[in-house]
Amino acid sequence: MGGSLVRLIAERADEIAARTGVRLVVTRVAVRDTARDRDLPLDASVLTDDTAAVVTADDVDLVVEVVGGIDPALELTSAALEAGRPVVSANKELLAAHGAELFELADRCGVDLLFEAAVAGGIPLVRPLRESLVGEDVFRVVGIINGTTNYILTKMTEEGWGYDEALAEAQALGYAEADPTADVEGFDAGAKAAIIASIAFGVGVRAADVHHEGISGLTADDIATARRLGYQLKLLAVAERFDDGTVAVRVHPAMVPDAHPLAAVRDSFNAVFVEGSAVGDLMFYGRGAGGLPTGSAVLGDVIDAAVNLAKGTHASLGSFGPARFRPQSELSSAFYLAVEVVDRPGVLANVAGVFGAHDVSIRSMEQVEAADAAPDADPAARLVFITHVAREADVQATLEEFRSLDVVRSVDSVIRVVGAG
Numbered sequence: 001m002g003g004s005l006v007r008l009i010a011e012r013a014d015e016i017a018a019r020t021g022v023r024l025v026v027t028r029v030a031v032r033d034t035a036r037d038r039d040l041p042l043d044a045s046v047l048t049d050d051t052a053a054v055v056t057a058d059d060v061d062l063v064v065e066v067v068g069g070i071d072p073a074l075e076l077t078s079a080a081l082e083a084g085r086p087v088v089s090a091n092k093e094l095l096a097a098h099g100a101e102l103f104e105l106a107d108r109c110g111v112d113l114l115f116e117a118a119v120a121g122g123i124p125l126v127r128p129l130r131e132s133l134v135g136e137d138v139f140r141v142v143g144i145i146n147g148t149t150n151y152i153l154t155k156m157t158e159e160g161w162g163y164d165e166a167l168a169e170a171q172a173l174g175y176a177e178a179d180p181t182a183d184v185e186g187f188d189a190g191a192k193a194a195i196i197a198s199i200a201f202g203v204g205v206r207a208a209d210v211h212h213e214g215i216s217g218l219t220a221d222d223i224a225t226a227r228r229l230g231y232q233l234k235l236l237a238v239a240e241r242f243d244d245g246t247v248a249v250r251v252h253p254a255m256v257p258d259a260h261p262l263a264a265v266r267d268s269f270n271a272v273f274v275e276g277s278a279v280g281d282l283m284f285y286g287r288g289a290g291g292l293p294t295g296s297a298v299l300g301d302v303i304d305a306a307v308n309l310a311k312g313t314h315a316s317l318g319s320f321g322p323a324r325f326r327p328q329s330e331l332s333s334a335f336y337l338a339v340e341v342v343d344r345p346g347v348l349a350n351v352a353g354v355f356g357a358h359d360v361s362i363r364s365m366e367q368v369e370a371a372d373a374a375p376d377a378d379p380a381a382r383l384v385f386i387t388h389v390a391r392e393a394d395v396q397a398t399l400e401e402f403r404s405l406d407v408v409r410s411v412d413s414v415i416r417v418v419g420a421g
Helices: 002-020 073-082 092-109 126-132 147-158 163-172 187-201 220-228 291-311 347-357 392-404
Strands: 063-065 087-089 138-144 231-241 247-257 269-276 280-287 332-342 362-369 380-387 408-417
Touching (some): 073 087, 073 092, 087 092, 092 187, 126 187, 147 163, 187 247, 220 231, 220 408, 332 392, 392 408
Parallel strands (some): 247 408
Antiparallel strands (some): 231 247, 269 280, 362 380
């Protein structure tokens, strides 16, 4: 990302100067190894391994932080702001953990802290939320904001691959790290969702406040069943604000109807829906990762911060109030449930009775062939249910009772469903 930014500045410096009156010059770049050949349009003297010195150097007016993580990024960002240097960051982990305090510090120091690239790569989402929609009553943001998981789910859907095969392909292409946990378990999307919720709702949401469920437990059977029923499986980030002022922020797999625009988002692309009382539905779509798209987002912030600095002004996010979170158990959704049961008379009625006992209404049910059981075991059936919208607490109570029944061999899948009444 840093290299892409340097190249973009070199290519577009004249045009940027002509349009803004500000000429961007890269004066220092902190790297781990100054001897490595990077094939960048920079003089070697610009490279340094003294990161701390860069943020307060006399010839540095503005700092770009693409280090990642919390340490030493928090210390470096704070030092730059305190020294009166605007900071442009692509660091979602830092902002999801310490955003509110850093925004307050930037305001106190009278400089910008901009972070478009931290959320959805090259998609302009942060600026519309913090500027164009600042007067809008935004009550829900839903989106696909992790390209790695979307690529994996695309391959599982279109190629019929299992999870492990699709993950291996994503790793071979560089979409997934050797340790893919942050992506596939929803932590990367959760950090982005925390930032989105903070800006959209004006309250302090941290990554630790986000409910996470990943895609590693999804199977080819889940994908095939979803397709047969008219859905696509996606990892969604959902941020909601309710009428009582409480908020809920979560990341989880969901079955999205084929007719929904998010169902058509393939490969490593991202898409985000913003829902507001006056503006209605807005959709932002594009590449959520990659050196050039992310570098472009960083460059846009650099230009804004440089122009503001030249004018002696800065953009403010204002103060963030404390967030009041609605418990996950009190949220509502429709659900897809796959349950393997003993195939004998009366079992279906028994299972249906459990739903009714916990106020969970069944929208549809089908019986499909179960996996082969042991030769001496009773025949098995796989029951697939889609419920009407129900409280999470009631669905969890239903599942807990299922697991206590002798006729239930396993609860195989529990996936939320978008757009089911």
